[in-house]
Structures are given as C-alpha cells and as structure tokens.
Amino acid sequence: MKRVNMRTTIPILLGGLLLTVQLLFFPITQVSAEIDRAVTLAAGHGASTEATVNIHNRLTIAASVVLQRAGSDNSFERRRVRLELINPSNQVVDSLNVEIGHDLNQTVSGRNGSNSSPYRLAAPNALGGTGCRGWKVTLKDVEADAGRTPDPSTQQITGTVKFFTVGSTTATIDAPAKFGIVQSDTVERNINVPFTGDVKIQANWDTDEITLDNFQLHFSLINTKGEVVDSDTGYSRDSVILGISDSQRMKITYRAKCTDFGGSSSWKIRVKGSSLGKVKNVDLKMSISDGLF
Numbered sequence: 001m002k003r004v005n006m007r008t009t010i011p012i013l014l015g016g017l018l019l020t021v022q023l024l025f026f027p028i029t030q031v032s033a034e035i036d037r038a039v040t041l042a043a044g045h046g047a048s049t050e051a052t053v054n055i056h057n058r059l060t061i062a063a064s065v066v067l068q069r070a071g072s073d074n075s076f077e078r079r080r081v082r083l084e085l086i087n088p089s090n091q092v093v094d095s096l097n098v099e100i101g102h103d104l105n106q107t108v109s110g111r112n113g114s115n116s117s118p119y120r121l122a123a124p125n126a127l128g129g130t131g132c133r134g135w136k137v138t139l140k141d142v143e144a145d146a147g148r149t150p151d152p153s154t155q156q157i158t159g160t161v162k163f164f165t166v167g168s169t170t171a172t173i174d175a176p177a178k179f180g181i182v183q184s185d186t187v188e189r190n191i192n193v194p195f196t197g198d199v200k201i202q203a204n205w206d207t208d209e210i211t212l213d214n215f216q217l218h219f220s221l222i223n224t225k226g227e228v229v230d231s232d233t234g235y236s237r238d239s240v241i242l243g244i245s246d247s248q249r250m251k252i253t254y255r256a257k258c259t260d261f262g263g264s265s266s267w268k269i270r271v272k273g274s275s276l277g278k279v280k281n282v283d284l285k286m287s288i289s290d291g292l293f
Helices: 013-025
Strands: 035-041 048-056 060-069 081-087 092-100 117-124 133-143 156-164 170-172 177-183 188-192 198-206 217-224 227-236 252-258 267-272 278-291
Touching: 035 048, 035 133, 048 060, 048 156, 060 133, 060 278, 081 117, 092 117, 133 156, 170 217, 177 188, 188 278, 198 217, 217 252, 227 252
Parallel strands: none
Antiparallel strands: 035 156, 048 133, 060 117, 060 156, 081 092, 081 133, 170 278, 177 278, 188 267, 198 252, 198 278, 217 227, 217 267
16 A cells, blocks of 8 residues: 555644634734835926836835925925826826925825825726836926025925835735656646735645655746746645654745746746655645735
C-alpha cells in the first residue's frame, strides 16, 4: 500500500479557542501602502505643478494634499489654488478650489490642508482591467486679481500629495486544479494576480511513494514578463512532520509591483519535483493584500 503523508483531520479545539480569543481582542486591520510626492507651486499667476503615480486599473485611487504658502499671513492674503485629480484619459474626476496661507489655509469640506486635516481628492471608482496607468494631481494658481498688494502669487507653495487606495482590498487568488509531479519533473500553472500588492503563496501536497520520507518541492513565482520574481523550497504547509519548523515549510511572499504587469504572458507558478520520488495533490493556497507599488 502506498503511504500518504499524515494530514490533520481532527480539529484542534484549543487552537480554535485561542484563535477566536485573538480575533476578539486583537482585530486584524490592513493599511494600504501610500506613495508620497513632494510638490512645489512656483510664484506667478497661472503657475502649475503636478504629482504623478502609476496605479493598477483594478484599484480605486484617492489622494490627500497638505500645503503651506511662504510669506506671513500678516503680510499676504491667502493664495488661490485649484486642486484636480486627473485620470489616465486626462479627465478631471475630482477637484477643489482652496486658498493657501502660511499659518492657516481655507477650510473646504471640513478640511484645511494641514497635516492633521489634509485636503482630499478621490476617484469615484476603479478603471477596471489589467495593468497600470498614470494618474496625477495638479495644482494651479488661480489668483485672478493681479492688482492685490502685496500679491499672494509672489509666494511659492510647498507640500505633499499622498496617493492611496480607497478602502481595503484583500483577495484570495484562485488556484488551479490539484496536480501531481513525477520525480524531478517541472510543472507550470497559470494564475491570476489581480492587482499590485503583497502576495502570499503556500501549498499542500502528498507523497506518492512507498516511503517514510517527506519530499520538499521548489516553487517559483513568474510575472507577466516571464521573470522569476521569487522562489522558495520547503515542505508542505499542513503535513505533520516531526522536527520541522514553520520556516522549513514552503512559503513565498512577494510584493507585486506595476513593473510586474504589462507583459505578454500570464502570471505563473513553476514547481520543480523532488529527486526522491513523485508527489500528488499539489494544492496551492494564495492571497493578496492591495498596495501601491
């Protein structure tokens, strides 16, 4: 009779209780990565500047804007500026007209453009589709009254635009059907990494030999350009193996970036079989948490 690695079939009640307690008292939260861009709006009527970023089309983007003008508020009135969030088709999807001072900015929609209360621009939804495209936030001087003395437009504005995703997007990556690998063979399977973010890949499998040994496998993650971006060798995630630590179990953690998309191929998992014998029921477990990378 062929031997199959032992798998846990009886729930461990104590572990379940501990997990429940942890979830009750230590709620899990996810903060999407931000991308910061420093901006400077030069002096002059009609002056403009912009901050740009590449965003995956499956993610909904927003931006917070913190601004401060040079020149004391005792000497200059606030400088009038228009903020716009512009999509890859060069369409304005959100905008604000604000007045920027040195000590205090105008409050618009309950926000005053300070570190504790940044102005906010947000896209109504994601574009949809694959790959990444460029978004931007523009700042433009709209100080129409050139006769004010002293002129606020003579004072530059500096600040920061922070791009981030709206909400929290965590997804399970669909796994291909279970498969086997003969001794020392290599198998590839297509997968769909839906957007940029932190990818986690683990797997279970069974030895398909008459043996007491447990077989390690080598897994590689391949992006749409055919590049191996991460790999790991290890044991099955859930197999009961005496003397094996979690660090010896196969686990790939990779940050999928915009540069990984846009190739001519699908994302792939490549698995190199063991030289000790064949395995069966290779079952991939994959997830992703979104971020701007």
